[in-house]
Amino acid sequence: MFSLEEVSGGARAGVLRTRAGEVATPFFMPVATFGTGKGVGPQDYRAAGARAVMCNAFLLSLRPGIEVVEGLGGVGRFMGFGGAVFTDSGGFQAGSDELFVKASRRGVHLRSPFDGSVTVMTPQRLVEVQERLGSDAAMVIDDMAPADASREEYLRSLRNTHRWARECKDAHGDKKQLLFCIVQGGYDASLRRESAEYLAGLDFDGYGIGGCAIGEPKPDMYRAVRSSTPFLPDDKPRYLMGVGSPPDVVQAVSLGVDCFDSVFPTRNARHNMVFTRKGPYQLEKARFARDSGPLEEGCDCWVCRSHSRAYLRHLSSVDEAEGKRLRQAHNLRFMARLMEDMRAAIKEDSFPSFKESFLEGWFGGRIPKLYKS
RNA sequence: GCCCUGGUAGUGUAGUGGCCUAUCAUGAAGCCCUGUCGAGGCUUCGACCCGGGUUCAAAUCCCGGCCAGGGCG
Numbered sequence A: 001m002f003s004l005e006e007v008s009g010g011a012r013a014g015v016l017r018t019r020a021g022e023v024a025t026p027f028f029m030p031v032a033t034f035g036t037g038k039g040v041g042p043q044d045y046r047a048a049g050a051r052a053v054m055c056n057a058f059l060l061s062l063r064p065g066i067e068v069v070e071g072l073g074g075v076g077r078f079m080g081f082g083g084a085v086f087t088d089s090g091g092f093q094a095g096s097d098e099l100f101v102k103a104s105r106r107g108v109h110l111r112s113p114f115d116g117s118v119t120v121m122t123p124q125r126l127v128e129v130q131e132r133l134g135s136d137a138a139m140v141i142d143d144m145a146p147a148d149a150s151r152e153e154y155l156r157s158l159r160n161t162h163r164w165a166r167e168c169k170d171a172h173g174d175k176k177q178l179l180f181c182i183v184q185g186g187y188d189a190s191l192r193r194e195s196a197e198y199l200a201g202l203d204f205d206g207y208g209i210g211g212c213a214i215g216e217p218k219p220d221m222y223r224a225v226r227s228s229t230p231f232l233p234d235d236k237p238r239y240l241m242g243v244g245s246p247p248d249v250v251q252a253v254s255l256g257v258d259c260f261d262s263v264f265p266t267r268n269a270r271h272n273m274v275f276t277r278k279g280p281y282q283l284e285k286a287r288f289a290r291d292s293g294p295l296e297e298g299c300d301c302w303v304c305r306s307h308s309r310a311y312l313r314h315l316s317s318v319d320e321a322e323g324k325r326l327r328q329a330h331n332l333r334f335m336a337r338l339m340e341d342m343r344a345a346i347k348e349d350s351f352p353s354f355k356e357s358f359l360e361g362w363f364g365g366r367i368p369k370l371y372k373s
Numbered sequence B: 001g002c003c004c005u006g007g008u009a010g011u012g013u014a015g016u017g018g019c020c021u022a023u024c025a026u027g028a029a030g031c032c033c034u035g036u037c038g039a040g041g042c043u044u045c046g047a048c049c050c051g052g053g054u055u056c057a058a059a060u061c062c063c064g065g066c067c068a069g070g071g072c073g
Helices: A043-046 A057-071 A075-079 A122-131 A151-171 A189-200 A219-225 A246-254 A264-270 A303-304 A309-317 A319-347 A353-362
Strands: A001-008 A011-018 A021-026 A029-030 A052-056 A084-088 A102-103 A108-111 A119-120 A137-138 A178-183 A206-209 A238-241 A259-262
Touching: A001 A219, A011 A238, A011 A246, A021 A029, A029 A264, A029 A319, A043 A206, A043 A246, A043 A319, A052 A057, A052 A206, A057 A075, A057 A084, A057 A122, A075 A084, A119 A122, A119 A189, A122 A137, A122 A151, A151 A178, A151 A189, A178 A189, A189 A206, A189 A219, A219 A246, A303 A319, A309 A319, A319 A353
Parallel strands: A029 A052, A029 A259, A052 A084, A084 A137, A137 A178, A178 A206, A206 A238, A238 A259
Antiparallel strands: A001 A011, A011 A021, A102 A108, A108 A119
């Protein structure tokens, strides 16, 4: 399922084999909650070079419904996306006032945004939903305590997370579908280690690291990552869920993480933030009104090859949907290219210098201490 | 030449004697967004056409000027 090829300065390059094809690691997944993004979709993901995307199992099970997706050959064929499709539980518990009702011993109680009805997503139910949706990689259900939870709450959520992970594993019958578990434990190094070691013993196809990028201070996030990855099996992919800011992705790769998903690049693109190797900038600024250059010098994306900043900034200022699509297409290509470049650097064992030069470019020479080790 | 309207941030406006150190939108500058993708959120900058008068108090009332639009010659 996963082959580790090279390691350089803690960063890993490998190949994840799914029934939808191989995905080279490290990789970044655009989020396609309902089988698409907002103003970007499967075609754009493919054009950007993304080989995997993340959908929401709970929401897809409500619309168009499990039977519909199943009848059309699974979520990947339903979407017409050539790459691998991951599905998340849909819980993202503490983060969603819309969907999340509560967590109980049985599972996570989720509310339909369509009719308000509440269903209990148990481990067995979630596994069935994802198997029938036909995603290429499924996630277990986990209990994520809020960023400011007490140690007691973390302990309780960890018991649920571990029990549910085991039950998901037991219920999972589709051996062609990968199954990832999720490490929790808050920001306490010992709890994270405990969670990672426990789950490592259950032998999943991949290991998610959850509870990060939910509003906690960055040092906490990196403590959580640093105290998780060392205790996970080397021959399985590690997936830092929800992380997607370029420097965070680079830093996490240096800590041994292999994959990511996040709305960060696309949401920020919609909000006019353009990623470049020299750092992000706000496209709507007047200084770009007559700028004939591309969004990013040297970028190989179709947007940069076809359009000027002046045109893109114009689309921002008139608030056109087309502008959102183009900005997102660029940021998605930026992420894919970043992953490709990291992989190449790992393969030639020059990752540390790649990381340093990337961070120097991104932060304009003033790299925050947080990223230096 | 005469008459009528109207002149408030760059732009469009609210305000018709004190609640105006003046409203809202837009603009400009800056910040934010990380497993539920809010076509989002936040901060700051920026104006009463000019001159006189009335009044305790004027963006607001009066007079003159200038400018703009309309009408009559």
